C-alpha cells in the first residue's frame with residue numbers, strides 16, 4: 432500500500448523555538464515532529480542555491496521526508512498581458528529546477544486572477560500557458576517534475592475545483608492541489624457534510640481518473656472568509672468557527688484508498704496541526720478495521 436504523507440508548509444514557530452536555524456536542519460525538525468513531508472516555500476521567488484537545495488534533498492532522503500515546492504505567488508497563467516504569461520513559464524521553470532535540485536517531484540502553482548476578464552477567458556489563457564509550461568519543462572529535462580495547479584480561496588482568483596481539474600487535463604502528469612480551506616472559503620462555508628467532501632473526490636475521479644484522484648496533492652488549513660470575497664486569513668486548528676474539518680477528508684482517503692501528500696498551512700502551527708491530521712487519519716484507519724470486523 433502506498434503511503435499518505437503529512438507535513439508543514441514552511442516552518443512552524445516551533446522551528447526556531449526548538450533552537451533550529453538553518454535550512455539544512457528542516458528534515459531533522461520535520462522528523463522530530465512525527466511527519467514525513469515538507470513543502471518548501473518559494474512564494475516570494477526561487478532563491479535557493481543548487482548547493483543548499485542538494486543538501487536539503489540529501490538530508491530529507493535520509494529522514495524519509497518527501498519534499499514539494501510552492502512556486503512564486505506572482506505567477507499569473509491567466510494574465511491578459513502576454514509578457515506576464517511568458518514570465519510565468521520562466522518562474523515555473525525556475526521552480527522545477529529548484530525542485531529537481533532538492534529531489535522534490537511536485538511544484539504547486541497558483542494559476543492567476545480572473546478579475547479583468549470572464550472566468551472562461553481566464554481559464555482559456557491559463558490552459559494555453561499550462562501547455563507551454565509543460566513543454567518548457569520537457570524541453571529542459573524536467574519531464575519528471577509534476578505541476579500541481581491549486582484551488583484558490585478568493586472568488587476573483589482562477590481556481591474553482593472545476594477550473595483546476597480542467598487545467599490538469601492538459602497533461603496526464605499534472606496533479607490537482609486540493610486546498611480544502613480555500614474551497615470552503617470561496618464557497619462561504621460550503622464544505623460541511625460528508626457529502627460535500629465526497630463530491631470533491633468524485634469529481635476528481637470522474638474528470639482525471641482514479642489513479643490521479645488517488646495521488647492528489649492537498650493543502651489544508653482552517654481559513655477565515657468574508658461573504659463577498661472569500662478567503663481572508665489562515666487560522667489554526669484552534670478555530671471552531673470557519674472550518675473546514677479534516678475528519679471527513681481522512682475518512683475518504685481511507686475509503687478510497689488514496690495516497691495523497693497533505694500539507695498544512697496553518698498560521699504558525701502548521702507542523703503541529705499536520706500531526707493532528709495524521710492522528711485523524713490513523714483513527715480513520717482504525718474505524719475502517721472496525722467496520723470490516725463487524726461486517727464479517
Ligand SMILES: [Zn+2]
Nearest residue numbers: 501539541581
Ligand atoms: Zn498556494
